[in-house]
Amino acid sequence: MEQPRTRPRLASLSDFPPEVLSAIFCKLPIESILTCKCVCKPWNGLIEDRQFARQHLLGESERATQLLVQPYWPDQDDDDEVDHHLCLVDVDGRLSRRIPVDDFNVKRVDLMGTCHGLVAVASTMFLDLVLVCNPVNRETVRLPILWSKVVPYNHRVGLGYDSSIQKYKVLRTYAEGSVRSFESATVGTNELWRKIETPYEDLGTSRVSRPVFWNGAIHWKVKPRNRPLEAPWILAYDIINETFQRIHLPQIMKFELVVVRGSLIVIEHQKEKMRVYEVKGERVGEFEVIFVEEHDTHVTWNMYHYYNVIDRSEDKESYLLEITACYGESADMREHFTQFLPKLANYSYRDITGLPRNFTTTANYRPSLISPTGIN
Structure with missing residues (x-):
């Protein structure tokens, strides 16, 4: 008697070796990877493994840059009534995904430095509140508490990666009176804050901007206080x-410092002009600033209507701008994103679903699954 034929079993993703699955997962958007974690225990274990996080990080240049947005509420005084969250913004997909924040109050702290998908979060008013977190997997490390009574001025925290020990380091700086201090700590260790010798005396009477990490170094814009004729550096x-290293600039009075597509660029704001410079060099001691190009923005910018450059296209033909503008008699401030094409003198408004009305942006953010305690 002829035996009934059985259909051959179709192969599924579960039949692929782990290394093949890892290669497939690394090509997916971060939201899809998080969804895959919930499919089954083997997939969850594969994605949770630090080896996968390293592999995913190495392929970050192939994925689109996203933005990390911190909402703020200028008229909200009661923290208990605020839904604290961050937003991960996909500009090309025109979507904003909310990321709940349980470990810190986003109204009382600022997002400062960023590196490998991690962000340094710190209070501008107190020294003892410094966190390094991954907003995607929500893993957070709190830096050592010193119970300091210092009331800092212009407290800024930078985050960078030390490849020699495969650990992340935080460098914070703050002014107390006319003296500016620098302190360093290694994330995920028991190391306390170490004093770093202040390199230049005039830093005590200067303001520093939110830092950026590029080419193994943390960079700040430094603006002299009470010396309006002295140029920033x-x-x-x-x-x-x-x-x-003190990096000298041409006589530029108003500029911003931003990392886009692997380059550190300086954007000079000059009424209706946008002048673009790039920082060149492989390491501290070799950096220099080179003029690249100038664009006519065809808009007269002022303190009530201004922009920050958030991203630049690979072909350098367009810029993503965060526009801040006042509306109505009540001077209601609002932010939005606009694509600027200099050669066409064209502005294209980006309507992004779920974007808050008021926010600040961490530019050039690439989501990752890296742990704040290190890559090893």
């Missing part, structure tokens, strides 16, 4: 060698 700090 850039301070660079080498994470591994713990050395500083």
Whole structure:
């Protein structure tokens, strides 16, 4: 008697070797990877493994840059009534995904430095509130508490990666009176804050901007206080060698410092002009600023209507701008994103679902699954 034929079993993703699955998962958007974690225990274990996090990080240049947005509520005084969250913004997909924040109050702290999908979060008013977290997997490390009674001025925290020990380091700076201090700590260790010698005396009477990490160094824009005719400059700090460099600029009075597509660029704001410079060099001690191009923005910018550059296209033909503008008699401030094409003198408004009305942006953010305690 002829035996009934059985249909051959179709192969499924579960039949692929782990290394093949890892390669497939690494190509997916971060939201899809988080969904895959919930499919089954083997997939969850594969994605939770630090080896996968390293592999995912190495492929970050192939994925689109996203933005990390911190909402703020200028008229909200009662923290208990605020739904604290961050937003991960996909500009091309025109979507904003809310990320709940349970470990810190986002109204009382600022997002400062960012590196490998991690962000340094710190209070501008107190020294003892410094966190390094991954907003995607919500893993958070709190830096050592010193119970300091210092009331800091212009407290800024930078985050960088020390490849020699495969650990992340935080460098914070703050002013107390006319003296500016620098302190360093290694994330995920028992190391306390270490004093770093202040490299330049005039830093005590200067303001520093939110820092950026590029080419192994943390960079700040430095603006002299009470000296309006003195031009700002850039301070660079080498994470591994713990050395500083003062990067001189042309006579630029108003500019911003931003990392886009692997380049550190300086954007000079000059009425209707946008002048673009790039920082060149492989390490601290070799950095220099080179003029690249100038664009006519065809808009007269002022304190009530201004922009920040958030991203630049690979072909350098367009810029993503965060526009801040006042509306109505009540001077209601609102932010939105706009694509600017200089050669066409064209602005294209980006209507992004779920974007809050008021926010600040961490540019060039690439989501990852990396742990704040290190890559090893």
